[in-house]
Amino acid sequence: EVQLVESGGGLVQPGRSLRLSCAASGFTFDDYAMHWVRQAPGKGLEWVSGITWNSGNIVYADSVKGRFTISRDNAKNSLYLQINSLRVEDTALYYCTKEYSSSWYYFDHWGQGTLVTVSS
Amino acid sequence: QSALTQPPSASGSPGQSVTISCTGTSSDIGTYNHVSWYQQHPGKAPKLLIYEVTKRPPGVPDRFSGSKSGNTASLTVSGLRTEDDAHYYCSSYAASSVVFGGGTRLTVL
Numbered sequence: 001e002v003q004l005v006e007s008g009g010g011l012v013q014p015g016r017s018l019r020l021s022c023a024a025s026g027f028t029f030d031d032y033a034m035h036w037v038r039q040a041p042g043k044g045l046e047w048v049s050g051i052t053w054n055s056g057n058i059v060y061a062d063s064v065k066g067r068f069t070i071s072r073d074n075a076k077n078s079l080y081l082q083i084n085s086l087r088v089e090d091t092a093l094y095y096c097t098k099e100y101s102s103s104w105y106y107f108d109h110w111g112q113g114t115l116v117t118v119s120s
Numbered sequence: 121q122s123a124l125t126q127p128p129s130a131s132g133s134p135g136q137s138v139t140i141s142c143t144g145t146s147s148d149i150g151t152y153n154h155v156s157w158y159q160q161h162p163g164k165a166p167k168l169l170i171y172e173v174t175k176r177p178p179g180v181p182d183r184f185s186g187s188k189s190g191n192t193a194s195l196t197v198s199g200l201r202t203e204d205d206a207h208y209y210c211s212s213y214a215a216s217s218v219v220f221g222g223g224t225r226l227t228v229l
Contacts, residue, residue, distance in 0.1 A: 035218070044123070045158070045166065045209050047218040059216045100168060100177065105154045105213040108177060110165035 002026040002109045004096045009114035016086055020114055022079040022096030027109075030054070030074035033099040035107060036081050038092035038116075048094070049081065050104065064090075086118045124148065124210055124221035131227040137198045140224045142210030143191060150191040154213035157186060157195045160223075161206045169208075170195060200228050 008020040022034070035050040049060045049070040058070055069082040079096055093113035100108035125143040132138040142149070142157075149155055155173045158166040168177050170186040173193065183198045193212070197204055205228040210221040 037220075044223040045160075045211075045220040046123075047211075047220060050218070057216075061217060095165060100171060103154075103171070105211070105218050106156050106168060106171040107158075107166075108168045110167075112165060 002098065004098065004109055004111035006094060006096050006111045006114035009094065009116045011117045011119065012086055013120050014086055014088060014118055017082070017084045018086060018116060020081040020083065020094055020096075020116070022111060024077045024079065024096075024098070027098070029072075029077040032102070033104050034072060034079045035097045035099065036070060036079075037095045037097055037107065037110075038090075039095070039113070040089075040092045043092075046092070050099075051079070052104075083116070086116075088118050090116060091118045092116060122219070124212060124219055126208075126210060126221040126224045128222070129225045129227065131229055132197075132200045133229045134200050134202060136200050137196060138200060138226065139194050139196045140208055140210075140226065142193045142195070142212075142221045144193070144212055144219070145191055148191075148212040148214040148219055149188065149193050152213045153188065155186065155188055155193045156211045157184075157193075158209045158211065159204075159206050160209065166209065197226070202228050204228055 003025045005023045036048040095113045096111040097107035098109040100106035157170040160166040
């Protein structure tokens with residue numbers, strides 16, 4: 001059974017940094033691209049960033065470019081998201097997702113999310 | 121990377137059919153057939169319902185179907201059931217990135 005378990009969220013002040021982690025199991029992690037998708041409270045989904053299986057291609061949403069860094073450690077079956085210069089508008093539930101069938105743009109498994117709250 | 125446009129709400133009675141639209145641009149839906157739909161129940165993670173405009177992953181009932189015309193994609197839910205009461209999000213590939221719609225709250229009356 002595929003499992004994605006996010007961690008690292010919390011309450012942080014604007015301007016600070018945070019590192020989110022996602023522990024993956026139940027599938028061959030280094031066969032798939034992985035993504036982060038976020039959802040602000042009561043709002044819709046927003047794609048944040050994606051990384052190919054070998055980290056050879058990394059893409060970010062314009063809204064986070066320059067502040068967010070996605071990475072992965074295939075030896076540890078783990079995905080990460082480094083978030084710097086946090087803004088109030090980054091407050092959201094951050095989901096770790098797995099691509100569906102080598103597609104890049106479809107996500108067939110999602111974690112339960114880790115909540116990031118940015119407030120002074 | 122502008123969000124796709126969905127109606128905020130839709131509704132139908134059990135057994136009826138309802139169609140939810142998703143309007144993009146020539147930079148996303150209009151150019152690529154990489155359109156997907158997700159269902160999200162309150163407090164739960166989204167679930168992939170439709171991919172590549174019309175295809176269903178294993179386990180998704182054939183009551184859910186997708187289509188596309190020009191810059192607009194659509195999701196049709198036939199034979200509505202109470203468990204279909206949820207939020208629905210469309211998504212499209214857009215030149216390396218992915219863009220979602222704002223979501224549609226489907227109420228089964």
